Amino acid sequence: KNEVEQSPQNLTAQEGEFITINCSYSVGISALHWLQQHPGGGIVSLFMLSSGKKKHGRLIATINIQEKHSSLHITASHPRDSAVYICAVNRGAQKLVFGQGTRLTINP
Amino acid sequence: NAGVTQTPKFRILKIGQSMTLQCAQDMNHNYMYWYRQDPGMGLKLIYYSVGAGITDKGEVPNGYNVSRSTTEYFPLRLELAAPSQTSVYFCASSGQGRNQPQHFGDGTRLSIL
Numbered sequence: 001k002n003e004v005e006q007s008p009q010n011l012t013a014q015e016g017e018f019i020t021i022n023c024s025y026s027v028g029i030s031a032l033h034w035l036q037q038h039p040g041g042g043i044v045s046l047f048m049l050s051s052g053k054k055k056h057g058r059l060i061a062t063i064n065i066q067e068k069h070s071s072l073h074i075t076a077s078h079p080r081d082s083a084v085y086i087c088a089v090n091r092g093a094q095k096l097v098f099g100q101g102t103r104l105t106i107n108p
Numbered sequence: 109n110a111g112v113t114q115t116p117k118f119r120i121l122k123i124g125q126s127m128t129l130q131c132a133q134d135m136n137h138n139y140m141y142w143y144r145q146d147p148g149m150g151l152k153l154i155y156y157s158v159g160a161g162i163t164d165k166g167e168v169p170n171g172y173n174v175s176r177s178t179t180e181y182f183p184l185r186l187e188l189a190a191p192s193q194t195s196v197y198f199c200a201s202s203g204q205g206r207n208q209p210q211h212f213g214d215g216t217r218l219s220i221l
Contacts, residue, residue: 004150031207043198043212050207086150094139094158094202095166096210098150 003027006087006099014107019074021102023087026068033096034061034072035086043086046072077106110134114199114213121189121220129184129216131199139202140182141166141210142174144195151198157182189220 007022023032034046047054047061049070054061058077063070074081087099115130133140138159143151153166157176171193173185182201186193197216202208 002150033209035212041196041215041217043200043215045209045211048207048209088151090207094208094210095141095153095156096151098152100148100150 002100003097004087004089004099006085006102008102009100010103010105012105012107013077015078017077017106019077019081019104019106021072021085021087021104023070023072023099024068025070025087025089025097027089027091027097029089030092031090032063032070033088033090034070035088037084037086037101039083046085074104079106079108082106112199112201112211112213114197114216116216117214118217119219121186121218123189123191123220125189126185126187127189129186129197129199129218131182131184131213132180133182133199133201133211134180135201135203135211136179137201137211138179138204139208139210140176141200141202142172142182142184143198143200144168144193145198145215146195154184154197186218191220194218194220 031050037043058075060073084101086101088096112133141156142154152168155174157163199213200210202210
């Protein structure tokens with residue numbers, strides 16, 4: 001079993017829908033990261049959080065340390081949100097362990 | 109505002125050839141990392157460095173070598189290319205301090221034929 005599991009692996013939705021991507025982890029962590037990888041391949045850090053909730057524009061990330069679970073939400077989704085979203089956890093010494101990613105497709 | 113720069117972007121190698129993937133960062137970050145990304149799999153850490161002159165193995169170091177003579181550069185060397193090393197390689201860096209975000213290069217797509 002992977003230390004970091006994401007669900008779903010693939011998600012297709014219509015423009016405007018509310019999107020939720022989930023991440024569960026099985027180990028102790030110091031922080032959790034959400035990353036975005038666009039079709040061109042580049043990877044961008046969206047959020048880093050160790051407790052509670054963070055919001056940036058239409059993106060919201062939450063974490064529940066007790067339940068070892070995090071969610072990434074996208075409100076009013078748009079085709080430009082189509083990307084692979086990656087959850088990663090800090091296991092110490094700045095090393096990250098990554099989930100396998102969720103491929104999101106938003107259709108117009 | 110370059111950030112992390114990787115070269116080349118694409119490369120095709122024959123089995124047994126060697127090559128060096130270049131990585132440079134201009135943010136004065138102490139930490140640098142090399143990952144590989146295989147289709148349908150999460151990124152795997154190959155090697156990392158916590159500062160000039162210090163490197164350490166990650167999850168999948170076999171077949172690779174690294175060096176870190178300066179803060180800016182962290183090249184990854186493949187000595188005897190094998191088909192199993194066909195992958196997309198990402199270099200990343202992060203600043204010192206607890207839980208810093210990592211900044212990624214655009215990746216190098218490498219095919220071994």
